[in-house]
Amino acid sequence: MGSRRAEGGTLQCRRLCHQINVPPIYRDDLHHDTEVFEHGIFRVLAAAPSVTVGNPQENVDAMVSIIESAKSDLIVFPELALTGYTCGDLFGCKWLLDAAERQLQLLADRSRKSPAAIVVGTPLRVQDSLMNVAAVIHQGTIIGFVPKSFLPTYREFYEGRHFRASSPGDPNEVHFGGQPVPFGSDLIFHFGEAVLGIEICEDLWTPLPPSGYQAVAGANVLINLSASNETIGKAEWRRDLVRSQSGRCIAGYVYASAGPGESTSDLVFGGHCLIAENGSLVGQSRRIGDGQSPAYVNQTEICCDLDLQRLAHDRRVVGSFDDAIDHTVRTFRHVHLQKLAERTAPATLKRHVDAHPFVPSKSEELSDRCAEIFAVQSAGLVKRLSCLSPSTPLAIGISGGLDSTLALLVALHAVDAAKWPRSSIIGITMPGFGTTKHTKTSADLLIEQTGITGECIEIRQLCLDTFRSLGHSPLGITIDDQTTVESLQTQLNQMPDDAADLTFENVQARIRTMLLMNRGFVLGTGDMSEQALGWSTYNADHMSMYNVNTSIPKTLVRFLVRFAADHHFTGETTELLHRIADTPISPELLPPGPDGSIRQNTEASIGAYELHDFFLYQFVRNGFDREKVLYLAKQATFDSTYDAKTIESTLDQFAVRFFRNQFKRNCVPDGPKVGSVSLSPRGDWRMPSDADHRAF
Known part of the structure; x- marks a missing residue:
């Protein structure tokens, strides 16, 4: 670790980790880093209960009903939910404030059996002022008050009339219920590995929200108690704020806003509750004005699971997050909840686990994603073409399979953009001992219909000569000077389905690459999933001058x-591309079946690619361990049904192949990154070639 980062760590402790001097019940120093939540799954509930303005007892009854039915680790209620946000000048009345404080203590008492941390908004008398605060309750005890930092006093809001904002002169604690309770906007609450930072409504809408400072101080679950009224277009703005703040802070963000039970003298509050995680909206509740039926809802709530392990991983790998420590001068006091029993991960998650994390599920989003990817791939190749002579032939091995077809489609876009003739693309078919009529026909038609230059080079004789030179018996078949290509092919076609010969496959793959390399500037076709699994022949299909598919799973x-078939072509070419998309995935290096069909099915050999891509995303993007990946796989809905044994065995095969084949990834060609996961050794994934997979 460099000296600057080490110094930054020291600064973090000095500036941000001051412990608060509170009674022992609030301290849990010995278990500061204890993992309480299995797999880091932290269940949160944001609720806008039915509100009776000015009646704290009715409001507490409504909240207790939610608490007793909730099975959550954290429950968040809106701003001033104890009294109602719209009490106006009633906030100046002693009877209302007395009732609020009395009912807050009763809420703590009545929620004693709940294991959840509860955060609720209430008015609180502090010295000679009235403050808008969030009260934090755990197992019957009020463990802290966090005041609002920024009061809106513009347009429809007039909070400055009733409340005072937090300030440096605030006391560090207040007496409530005969006990000293930590008080201040500088409080952070530790709930196992969930570290809670709290802000209130307007705090989020300011240039420098308190939650940003809280996140740098270690808070990974940010909470906002809000009373945000509904006006045209405001809901989208609210969603964007919550999503973007969760992304900037690499945190979960739990937002609970006041509901329609508030006074409607001038405003309507929609009860919009939101939960976001690192820039993505995990879930949102109903709200007034959302266009759904019924149009009026008196109480809203949303319950979702946050993934604390994923957040921890992202904070570790995003170096600029730690760099913010050097620019932070605020000091925070840390309150630790005690008596935390370990939480077993729920059998069913309250969040969507995407079985196909690289493929958007919505058709419109998928179409936009495909268009964007094509543009990125093509732009990368256009730049590379600008460094070449226009007379340079672009060589692509056309197999009639998916990967080479995609590379060709990208090349067509690129040469059109660079104003090169399509004839500069040389599509070479190289039929070998495993080539089927189906794929050869697809390759020939593709070359013909796209207007590129086509060549066919039969490689079987070259392979036979190589076998002789090596003294190799392909698939155990003895060859001599009298053996011909036809006689060898006849014997190969009679081999059993489980016949295997790595040298037989590698010779064909390397001869194809040799021919391509000697023909022009080679465009690679191998995709990211093949790189992850090492499903390529070293210095064969593994190598090219530029690979446009390098980060495409x-x-x-x-x-x-x-997508290309439906948006860029018509007629016969559209039909042809769909035919190719429906072809089984195969390298076609082993002989076909007796009926001429593809016998070497990749997924039958190594497992389904939808599983491998799922594992790849969870391992590389999120850094999860084996048990966490298996847990998430059980939550996902794949295209096919897999039993637990199949999922486990495929994951183990993924791990073995991923670790053992890093040496191939260490020398892959250039190619454009298009998504959040890439295996380029120059930027995204650097790993020793001899790392031991058994630790995973």
């Missing part, structure tokens, strides 16, 4: 080909 390749 296999599960997305098929959609990209279909």
Whole structure:
């Protein structure tokens, strides 16, 4: 670790980790880093209960009903939910404030059996002022008050009339219920590995929200108690704020806003509750004005699971997050909840686990994604073409399969943009001992219909000569000077389905690459899933001058080909591309079946690509361990049904192949990154070639 980062760590402790001097019940120093939540799954509930303005007892009854039915680790209620946000000048009345404080203590008492941390908004008398605060309750005890930092006093809001904002002169604690309770906007609450930071409504809408400072101080679950009224277009703005703040802070963000039970003298509050995680909206509740039926809802809530392990991973790998420590001068006090029993991960998650994380599920989003990917791939190749002579032939091995078809489609876009003739693309078919009539026909038609230059080079004789030179018996078949290509092919076609010969396959793959390399500037076709699994022959299909598919996962390749078929071509070419997209995935290096069909099915050999791509995303993007990946796989809905044994065995095969084949990835050609996951050794994934997979 460099000295600057080490110094930054020291600064973090000095500036941000001051412990608060509170009674022992609030301290849990010995278990500061204890993992309480299995797999880091932290269940949160944001609720806008039915509100009776000015009646704290009725409001507490409504909240207790939610608490007793909730099975959550955190429950968040809106701003001033105890009294109602719209009490106006009633906030100046002693009877209302007395009732609020009395009912807050009763809420703590009545929620004693709940294991959840509860955050609720209430008015609180502090010295000679009235403040808008969030009260934090756990197992019957009020453990802290966090005041609002920024009061809106513009347009429809007039909070400055009733409340005072937090300030440096605030006391560090207040007496409530005969006990000292930590008080201040500088409080952070530790709930196992969930570290809670709290802000109130307007705090989020300011240039420098308190939650940003809280996140740098360690808070990974940010909470906002709000009373945001509904006006045209405001809901989208609210969603954007919550999503973007969760992304900037690499945190979960739980937002609970006041509901329609508030006074409607001048405003309507929609009860919009939102939960976001690192820039993505995990879930949102109903709200007034959302266009759904019924149009009026008196109480809203949303319950979702946050993934604390994923957040921890992202904070570790995003170096600029730690760099913010050097620019932070605020000091925070940390309150630790005690008596935290370990939480077993729920059998069913309250969040969507995408079985195909590289493929958008919505058709409109998928179409936009495919268009964007084509543009990125093509732009990368256009730049590379600008460095070449216009007379340079672009060589692509056309197999009639998915990957080479996608590379060709990208090349067509690129040469059109660079104003090169399509004839500069040389599509070479190289039929070998495993080539089927189906794929050869597809390759020939593709070359013909796209207007590129086509060549066919039969490689079987070259392979036979190589076998002789090596003294190799392909698939155990003895060859001599009298053996011909036809006689060898006849014997190969009679081999059993489980016949295997790596040298037989590698010779064909390397001869194809040799021919391509000697013909022009080679465009690679191998995709990211093949790189992850090492499903390529070293210095054969593994190598090229530029690979436009280098960061495209296999599960997305098929959609990209279909997208091109439907958006860039018509008639016979559209039908042809769909035919290619429906062809089984195969390297076609082993002989076909007796009926001429593809016998070497990749997925039958190594497992389904939808599983491998799922594992790839969870391992590389999120850094999860084996048990976490298996847990998430059980939550996902794949295209096919897999039993637990199949999922486990495929994951183990993925791990073995991923670790053992890093040496191939260490020398892959250049190619454009298009998504959040890439295996380029120059930027995204650097790993020793001899790392031991058994630790995973």
